[in-house]
Amino acid sequence: MVSVESFVIASIIKTAIALFVLLTAVAYSVWLERKVVGHIQNRWGPTRVGPFGLLQPLADAMKFFFKEDITPPHVYKLLYLAAPVIAVTFALTSISVIPIGNWITVAGVRTPLQITDVNIALLIILGITSMGVYGVALAGWSSNSKYSLLGGLRASAQMISYEVSLGLSLIGVLILSGSFSLREIVDAQGGTFWGFIPRWNIFQGQIFAFFIYLMAAFAETNRIPFDLPEAETELVAGY
Structure with missing residues (x-):
């Protein structure tokens, strides 16, 4: 006990x-x-x-x-301060279901090196990360500026539009592993083919799904070259 x-x-x-x-x-x-x-x-x-x-x-x-920390005088202060908190909270919450190691013994408790192991971890990550768009949209709206609002809407639209391809690219992984648990998905990729090829999903016919997921992940996080919401071109040009 x-x-x-x-x-x-x-x-x-x-x-x-x-x-x-x-x-x-x-x-x-x-x-x-x-x-x-x-x-x-x-x-x-x-x-x-x-x-x-x-x-x-x-x-x-x-x-x-x-x-x-500068808060402009014309913003909705409570929502303006809450927006980044919402975005960061959802991002950090998804960490709780990611396995980072094998089973360990801590304070006499045998436990996986994972904050919590649930059998629908993949669905939780997809759901939680999709909620991060509320922080982005709220940041644009609470600033009480039409330019910030347009920027927030543009970022939100990009984040939402790539979630479909992000989710569809994971269907092959679910079929191969037969589980929504991230730990079971990792365990299903253990071992090798013919003694030297890892049993990674990318070597089991998921090469195209991998690149689709990679591109969608870059777009979802607004990283280069999908950094259109940052408006660097407009800022550098002076518009």
Whole structure:
């Protein structure tokens, strides 16, 4: 019988590990993106902070913590402040069902290295991430500016439009694994073909679905080259 104290301690430790690992992965994914985009544009990308610019994500995090928080006087203040909280909350909530490791023993509790293991994890992620569009739309509307509203609507439209292709590209994965659980989907890809080819879904006829998902994921998160909502062209041109 597992005590309540052991369960709470195990849950706190799992949550801390999951947040550290996944948020670090996100930070260095952005670093890698900046490096790749820099080389495509014939420049180096981040190089100043640390060797090869590897400490740039840490410097960016410190910069964000110490930036001044300015609230324009004409906005709907409560909704204006709530919009980024809503967007970040939904993004972080999806971390709870992502498996990041095998089974471990914490405070006498045998548990998977995953905040919570549910059998509909994939549906939860699709549902939660689709709710993030409310934060974007609310940010544009609460600013009480027609230009911000148009920008928010444009970003919301792009995020919604790619969710269909994002979901359809996962159907093959569900058929191959026979489960909506992310842990079971990962376990289904264990082992090899002929002793050397991994049993990854991408090697089981899902190559096109992989690229569809990859492109839809870039568009869903408004990353290059699907960064139209950022309006860099209009801003640089001065319009």
